[in-house]
Amino acid sequence: MSMGLSKKEAIRKFKEQKPAIGIYAIRCAVTGHAWVGSSRNLGATRNRSWFTLGNGSFMDSSLQEEWNAHGESAFQYEILETLDPELLPMAAADLLKERSSHWTAQLPGKQLLPG
Numbered sequence: 001m002s003m004g005l006s007k008k009e010a011i012r013k014f015k016e017q018k019p020a021i022g023i024y025a026i027r028c029a030v031t032g033h034a035w036v037g038s039s040r041n042l043g044a045t046r047n048r049s050w051f052t053l054g055n056g057s058f059m060d061s062s063l064q065e066e067w068n069a070h071g072e073s074a075f076q077y078e079i080l081e082t083l084d085p086e087l088l089p090m091a092a093a094d095l096l097k098e099r100s101s102h103w104t105a106q107l108p109g110k111q112l113l114p115g
Contacts, residue, residue, distance in 0.1 A: 036103045
């Protein structure tokens with residue numbers, strides 16, 4: 001194990017990590033469209049999005065249609081902004097909503113994802 005950590009110690013440290021909270025975009029390189037969303041776990045959101053898109057069951061039909069038309073290689077997942085992981089849940093919910101609206105207004109060809 002690198003840096004002298006035991007396997008148990010590495011697992012403990014991993015479990016103590018707080019997931020990244022923030023705003024993300026899924027972009028289609030072919031059309032230039034972007035879909036903006038917020039998440040309390042940005043890493044898990046990327047995995048879930050790619051899985052559901054690949055299975056044809058993504059919650060947003062316009063994104064699913066472009067995925068079906070252009071394929072996975074035309075898309076990228078981008079973290080636009082991360083928030084303080086120590087935010088209280090109510091404060092985080094309000095700030096995620098506010099920042100999602102901000103980013104939706106900033107990006108060309110954008111659409112806000114439900115959630």
